[in-house]
Amino acid sequence: MYELRPEVPDDHWEVEALYDTCFAPGRTALSSYRLREGRDPVTGLSLVARDESGILGGAIRYWSVSVGGAAALLLGPVAVHPTRQGEGLGALLIASSLERAAPLGWTRVMLVGDAPYYGRYGFTRLDGVEMPPPTNPDRVLGRALLPGAWDRVRGAVHPG
Template structure:
C-alpha cells in the first residue's frame, strides 16, 4: 500500500521540489516558471524557516510542496512578524487527490506549533477558504496585491501561550525575492 508522507523539506529535496514547481506552474511562454526561482532565492534569504518548507511524498516521490516564509507587518504598533504562504504546488499527475490540502494543512500546523500567529496568501479564495483564510483587508492588512481584492487573504492561527494578544495590522512587507514574481 502506498502511503502519503508529510515532512519538512530536507537538503536532498531541492531538485525534486524544483521539478514539482516547474511542472505545476508550467506555461508554454516561459522556460522556467518564476516560482522555481522564487523558492531558490527564498532558501538563501533570512525569510527562510526550514521547519515551514513542507513536502508531500507519495510512493517515495516528492509530489507536493507548501512554503511558509517570513514577512513583516508594519503598522502603528511597530513591526510584527507574520508568514506568507506560497508557492503551493502539486505534481500534475497527483493533483485533485488531496495532496495539496494535506501539505498546506501540515505547514499551517507546523507554524502554529512554532507560535506563529498570522499567515497571508495570494491565491484562489475558494481553495484557501477551506483552511480558514479570509480577505486580508478585513483584518486591516495591505500589500502590493491589495488591489486584487478577494485573492489577497489572511489567516489568524490559533494562539499559543506565547502568541496571545492582538494580531498585527498594517502593511505586509515581503522579502525582496517576492518582487520578481
C-alpha cells in the same frame, strides 16, 4: 499513502522542478517572489510529500514576512504534481503545515490566492495589507493562528 516531512536542502532542485511543472514559466515574476528572493523558506513548515517509492508528489513552502512591523508567514507556493492531483494531497499539505505553525511560535499566516479555495482553511481577505504591486487586493488573504492575531495589523509586506 504519502510521507510528509520537512523540506531539506537536498530537496531544493526537485521541488523547484515541481513548481516549474505546475506553474507558468513566468512564476518568478509574480510580486510574491520579490519577498522570497535570496532567502530560504521557513524550516520545519516547508514540507515535501513523497509516496512509498520516494517520488515527490507535492510540496509547500512558507516564508517569513513583516506586515507593518508584525511578523507573519507567507504561504506559497503549494504544488501537487499533475499526475497526483485530485487525491487530496494539496489539502493534506496545507492542513498539516498550518497545524505545525502555531507550536513553532507563529501567530498569523497570509497568502495571495483564490478566496473560494483557501476559505476552506480559514483564510479571509486582509484589508489594509499591501503586497508589492501588481497584486489584486482581493487575493490577499490571511488566517489568524491565535485569536485576534490579525487585529490592527496593517501596512506593506516586506521580507521578514
